[in-house]
Amino acid sequence: MTAWQKLNYDICALRQTRREVRNRWKCVLEELGFQREVDSLLSVTKLSTISDSKNTRKAREMLLKLAEETSIFPASWELSERYLIVVDRLITLDAAEEFFRMASRTYPKKYGVPGLADGQKELPCLPVPSP
Template identity: 85%
Template sequence: MHLRNEREVLGQRLLVKVDFSLLQEWQRLNYDIYTLRQIRREVRNRWRRILEDLGFQREADSLLSVTKLSTMSDSKNTRKAREMLLKLAEETSIFPASWELSERYLLVVDRLIALDAAEEFFKIASRTYPKKPGIPCLADGQKKLHYLPFPSP
C-alpha cells in the first residue's frame, strides 16, 4: 500500500512539472504572438501616417487592405514595386530590422505606383523614418535582405 502511494505522489509531481513546463511554453508562445502583432500594428500605422500625409486620409485603410483575392494592378509595375519596396526597407526604418518583406506591402506599393504616388511616399518615408546611423538594417546573422518570392516579369 505504501509503495502505491509513493508512485501516485511521484506521478502527480511529474504531471505538475510537465504541466508547468507546458504552461511556460504556452506563455512564451503567447508573448511571441503578442509581440509580432504589436510590430505588425506599428508597421501598418507607419504606412497609414504616410498615406494620410500624402492626402489619402479617407483611402488609407482601403489602400492598406490586402486579401487573398488582391492582385497586382499591372504586371509591368511588379518589378518597379519590388524595387521601391526594397528601397524602402534598405533606406528607411519604416520596417523593423528583422522584418521579412511581405506581399502585402508589395501590393500597397503597386497601388501607389498606379496612383503615381510611390515616389512621394518614399520621400515622406525617408524624412519621417530615416535609417538611423549605427543601427544595422539587417538582423543579426542575416546576410542580405529577404527578397520577395515573385518571378520577374
C-alpha cells in the first residue's frame, strides 16, 4: 500500500467514524423530540460559540461524562469543541440531563450487552418506552 493509499484510507475511516458519531447524537436528539431541530443543533461552524461562558464548565463536564459513561463516542475518540458547543445548546434548552439519560440507555458503556447480534458494535436506535 502506498503512502497516498494509506492516507486516503485513514481519511475515509475518520469520515466514517465522524458520521457514526453524528448519527448517534442525531438518534438521541430525535428520541428527545428534536426531529425538526436536530440538524441545526448539530450544525457547528467556525463562527459557533458557547452561548454563555457560565455554561462552559458545565458543558465540558457533561461531555466528559458522556464520553466516560456511554459509548456515544468510540473509545479512541478525542473530544472536540463541536460537541462541547452542542452540549452547550442542550444546556440552554434545559435538555442536557435528559440527553445524557437517553444516551446512557441507547448507547450503554457495557460491552456484551444482550441483544447485540454477532459483529454488531452497538444497539440500533430504538424508541425508549415512556414511563
